[in-house]
Structures are given as structure tokens and as C-alpha cells.
Amino acid sequence: FFFAHSSSCSVMVWPVLVCIALLLKPLVRGFSGEIVFGQSSPFSGVSGDVGPRLQAGVLAGFKEANDAGGCHGKKLVLHSVDDGYIPTNMPDKAAELLAIPDMFAFIGFYGSATTAALLPTLIQHQIPDIAPLTGSSSFRRQFNPYTIHLRAGYDDESLTMLNFLISEKVVGRIALLYQNDTFGAPAKEGIVSALEELGMKLVCLQSYSVVDDDVASHNFTRTAEKFLAHSPQAVILYAVGTWVTATIAEMKRLAEDQGITYITGSWMGLTLSSRLKASRIDPKGVYVMQTF
Incomplete structure (x- = not known):
């Protein structure tokens, strides 16, 4: 099981701030006493x-910058709001942040569907969205000058997952759970396509919707049973939060000692270790990708 500590988030802040300072130097100098950033997570x-972990990483980077004199003498300030990972909340949350005087840029946003819902606001107000925590290919295949990516896309991440499973773990029976939106659907298509090129296909495919499916009442036993009926050697989870941990927990309970490999992506790197520990789930056979 591989895990990157959340404090590493602060590492991503410095290169961005340096780029902003160099490219937008006249604009930065035009601000009064503070350079204001907005976060919706x-x-x-x-x-x-x-959200709290992303916030902590950004604030750590800002503190380091402010302790060194700020950016051209201006203090970096962060305002954070809670969007609950609900895409329909994004217009109101963006408006709330934009109402703050001297809002310079967005930073520390999370999720593909939420980022997609934010795009019209970015374009309308011409405000940068720095380092959103999403690798969705839909944001990379069509250029958007207001979104500044600092991480690899899910296409690259998916291929690395498959290479790890097929070449290193030597498994051939792979199942997939994915979130059916702009986050998981493109990843599913990429995984299916990559397997087809190798003459392989998924043994089982299941999906869910964060809009229509209630995680609190979802029958994870049924999800686990459906996967196990196809005898997978590995399960890829393009899912978030409880959808990941509850699926793994129930499959481990029902499968006992079948040696199934579970792998999820970098978006779970901030929280998966603590979630497994809190749920008393044995981390053996559970892997999380990391992008640098």
C-alpha cells in the first residue's frame, strides 16, 4: 500500500506562485495589500x-511565501467554502468567492464534475483556476486558458494502473467500479480501449452516480457479490470516498483470502490510509496511485 502524506500538497503551490509572479508581475503589483485566492472544496x-487537507497544503505554502515577504511584498490570503462535492453547488460557491474584494484566482478545487460545473464561471470572469485536483481528460483534450494543471491526467494514470496489474501483478481478470460522470466515464472508456488493444476485456463493470445514488443507503453487499461472481483477480476503483472503502471492505469480508488486488487513483491519496484505518480494513492488497 502506497500513501503520500497530505503535507506534500504544499509542494505544488510554490511553482504556481512563482509563475504567477513572473508572468503577471504588473497585475500583482497593482493589488492593495493582499493577493486573495478562493477555494471551493x-x-x-x-x-x-x-477539503481540509487541500486547505492545509495551500495554507502551508502561503505561510512559507508570506514568511519570506509575500509576493512582491503582498500577503497571500485564502478564503475557503464548502461545496460538499456537489456539482450543482458550484455556481453559487463561485459567486460567493467572486464577491470577495480583489479575488485574484481560484486554487485547491477538487473533483472533475465540480470543475466542469465551474468552467462557465472561469470563462465569463476570466479568472484562473490553479491546480484543480482532477485528471479528467475532458479538460485536457480541449484547451482552456483559465485552468492551470499541475498533475498528470487520468489517461496516463489509467495506463500506469493497467501496466502495474498486468506486468507486475500478472493478473488477467480485471473488474472496474467507476463514477459515472466527467470523472469516471472517460477513465472507463480509456481502460476499456487499452484492454481491447491487448486482446483483453473487463470481467465485470459497475458504476454509480453521485447525483442519483445515496451512498448511505447503497447495498455494498450486492456490489461485492456481483464482482465476486466474476472471480476478479483485481478491481480498479475509479470512485471516491466511501464508495471506495465500503466496496473494498465488503469484498474483503465476502472473499476472505482470495488475494484480490484493489487499486484506486491519486485522488484518494490524501485520505485512503486514514479511511482504511478508521474502518479497520486490512490494507493488504490495496494500492493507490500517486502522480508527481
């Missing part, structure tokens, strides 16, 4: 443990 809901 989940501080509640199915991914409610992600």
Missing part, C-alpha cells in the same frame, strides 16, 4: 475529509 459529504 468538500468539507462535508462523501469526500468531506479532502
Whole structure:
């Protein structure tokens, strides 16, 4: 099981701030006493443990910059709001942040569906969205000058997952659970396509919707039973929060000692270790990708 500590989030802040300072130097100098950034992330809901960690990483980077004199003498300030990882909340949350005087840029946003819902606001107000925590290919295949990516896309991440499973773990029977939206659907298509090129296909495919499916009442036993009926050697989870941990927990309970490999992506790197520990789930055979 591989895990990157959440404090590493602060590492990503410095290169961005340096680029902003160099490219937008006249604009930065035009601000009064502070350079204001806005963050909308989940501080509640199915991914409610992600927002505070992203916030902590950004604030750590800002503190380092401010202790060194700020950016051209200006103090970096962060305002955070809770969107609950609900895409329909994004217009109101963006408006709330934009109402703050001297809002310079967005930073520390989380999720593909939420980022997609934010795009019209970015374009309308011409405000940068720095380092959103999403690798969705839909944001990379069509250029958007207001979104500044600092991480690899899910296409690259998916291929690395498959290479790990097929070449290193030597498994051939792979199943997939994915979130059916702009986050998981493109990843599913990429995984299916990559397997087809190798003459392989998924043994089982299941999906869910964060809009229509209630995680609190979802029957994870049924999900686990459906997967296990196809005897997978590995399960890829393009899912978030409880959808990941509850699926793994129930499959481990029912499968006992079948040696199934579970792998999820970098978006779970901030919280998966603590979630497994809190749920008393044996981490053996559970892997999480990391992108640098």
C-alpha cells in the first residue's frame, strides 16, 4: 500500500506562485495589500475529509511565501467554502468567492464534475483556476486558458494502473467500479480501449452516480457479490470516498483470502490510509496511485 502524506500538497503551490509572479508581475503589483485566492472544496459529504487537507497544503505554502515577504511584498490570503462535492453547488460557491474584494484566482478545487460545473464561471470572469485536483481528460483534450494543471491526467494514470496489474501483478481478470460522470466515464472508456488493444476485456463493470445514488443507503453487499461472481483477480476503483472503502471492505469480508488486488487513483491519496484505518480494513492488497 502506497500513501503520500497530505503535507506534500504544499509542494505544488510554490511553482504556481512563482509563475504567477513572473508572468503577471504588473497585475500583482497593482493589488492593495493582499493577493486573495478562493477555494471551493468538500468539507462535508462523501469526500468531506479532502477539503481540509487541500486547505492545509495551500495554507502551508502561503505561510512559507508570506514568511519570506509575500509576493512582491503582498500577503497571500485564502478564503475557503464548502461545496460538499456537489456539482450543482458550484455556481453559487463561485459567486460567493467572486464577491470577495480583489479575488485574484481560484486554487485547491477538487473533483472533475465540480470543475466542469465551474468552467462557465472561469470563462465569463476570466479568472484562473490553479491546480484543480482532477485528471479528467475532458479538460485536457480541449484547451482552456483559465485552468492551470499541475498533475498528470487520468489517461496516463489509467495506463500506469493497467501496466502495474498486468506486468507486475500478472493478473488477467480485471473488474472496474467507476463514477459515472466527467470523472469516471472517460477513465472507463480509456481502460476499456487499452484492454481491447491487448486482446483483453473487463470481467465485470459497475458504476454509480453521485447525483442519483445515496451512498448511505447503497447495498455494498450486492456490489461485492456481483464482482465476486466474476472471480476478479483485481478491481480498479475509479470512485471516491466511501464508495471506495465500503466496496473494498465488503469484498474483503465476502472473499476472505482470495488475494484480490484493489487499486484506486491519486485522488484518494490524501485520505485512503486514514479511511482504511478508521474502518479497520486490512490494507493488504490495496494500492493507490500517486502522480508527481
